[in-house]
Amino acid sequence: MKMLINVAENVVADALRGFAAAHPELTVDVERRVIVRRGAPYEGKVGLVSGGGSGHEPLHGGFVGKGMLDAACPGEVFTSPVPDQMVRAAAAVDSGAGVLFIVKNYTGDVLNFQMAAELAEDEGVQVVSVLVDDDVAVTDSLYTAGRRGTGATLFIEKIAGAAAEEGAPLDRVAALARQVNAASRTFGVALSACSTPAKGGPTFDLPEGELELGVGIHGEPGRERRAMMTSGEIADVTVEAVVSDLNPDGPVLVLVNGMGATPLLELYGFNAEVQRALAERRVPVARTLVGNYVTSLDMAGASVTICQVDEELLRLWDAPVSTPGLRWGC
Amino acid sequence: MNATPDPEAPVDAAFVRRWLDAAAAAMDRESARLTELDSPIGDADHGTNMRRGFLAARTAVEQDPPETPGGVLVLVGRTLISTVGGASGPLYGTLLRRAGKELGEEQAVSAARLRDALRAGVDGVAALGGAGPEDKTMLDALLPALDALTGALDAGGGAADALAAASAAADEGAKATTPLRARKGRASYLGERSVGHQDPGATSSALLITALAETARGDV
Structure with a gap:
């Protein structure tokens, strides 16, 4: 590698x-x-x-x-x-x-x-x-x-x-x-394993044509392997996993997070499917953030995090921030 | 090269330093294998981290050598906590720091006292990590080693023989982790898929006990 x-x-x-x-x-x-x-x-x-x-x-x-x-x-x-x-x-x-x-x-x-x-x-x-x-x-x-x-x-x-x-x-x-x-739940999916510099190659074997559901952020394999799915199908599995666990009864923040090697083009397309899947489950979305924020080296894939917010949490989310990775309102 | 040790109290600071050299050499030699074992059920860094920690510990002891066996063990433990990271740093650091504290200021100790020290260290690991037998952790090598050491000493065996028995038991304990399902640490997330892999922590623990047996035998 x-x-x-x-x-x-x-x-x-x-x-x-x-x-x-x-x-x-x-x-x-x-x-x-x-x-x-x-x-x-x-x-x-x-x-x-x-x-x-x-x-x-x-x-x-x-x-x-x-x-x-x-x-x-x-x-x-x-x-x-x-x-x-x-x-x-x-x-x-x-x-x-x-x-x-x-x-x-x-x-x-x-x-x-x-x-x-x-x-x-x-x-x-x-x-x-x-x-x-x-x-x-x-x-x-x-x-x-x-x-x-x-x-x-x-x-x-x-x-x-x-x-x-x-x-x-x-x-x-x-x-x-x-x-x-x-108030937060996350579910991640890997399309490829990541490679640590120490190992110099992939930390686990994920065959072409398969994906790993429920993957962690350290290249540790997830719970289940399935044949590769479309973005819409992955969004359904992912959104179902977080919504059924949290059962939100109010608006949520959504983080569509890239694992490191998935292009923003794909992440935004995936976000469209995530929004559709949330709407189908009648979960109102207050804010959405799409990008590579909590990555796993060069792993391909994405995770979805939702967080149910009240007015105070939403106000604090919207408050100015100025960091290398996240910046608005400043 | 060393003054003839007291056969009743063979474990002095020089003994622990020879053990440290043997342990650091083992981590250096086995680093790739430990990392390989850590790949399917962990995050592929155990060998790298243990190698870094033990080399740092050897340097720390060389720079400011403590005069007692307990002092060397405490310094090694502290250095591991400061350099290894991950769960292994606090766990191995606690193992050796507690063992060293058990020996206090004693200048040279018997194999039975070394057993007491190992027991104190193992108790510390169990308390910190919350694991028990057959959770597929370093305890699966350390607990059998402690039992074998105790059994051999109770049967009247000498230090070298008792530590050889401990080494064999640790090795077997590490190998016996292969069919186990992990219940602690990162491997636990794999559930049934952690079955069929030897635990890297149990393996590195067995290396440390084997280094102890080599030291007692005079190989190092």
């Missing part, structure tokens, strides 16, 4: 150096792997910190900036960051108003953020952690590590970030983050 890299060991460091050069409005510590909003900590503002394995860009580093995250901690490719990174990030963004850790539900992320929260509190930083677990593909929660955190992460970082920007206290920001998580 050809890749636009130097050596596999350095892909994260190389990307951070390039990210730093492109975004002088952020402080990028390439050595210690912490991306911080310049000017942090902001007086009286709750600090938002997230992180996770690299390979999901623009998540999380691309969401650092006004109205979203204060800091992000990128790990190795598909590997959670280490506690030292989050401790450093928490110290860098804490104004005394406390810090919210936004943690996707993967065993590695959970364990490392848990250790980091304990260490940061030893240093006098008040930390509250919110777990993201929106992936409905995981049905057997009793016998697994539970539902995974995927597309809802973007909704949580945006809405909790807007609340923090307005000066909401830590318990309010955390409550909003939990509300968004509880």
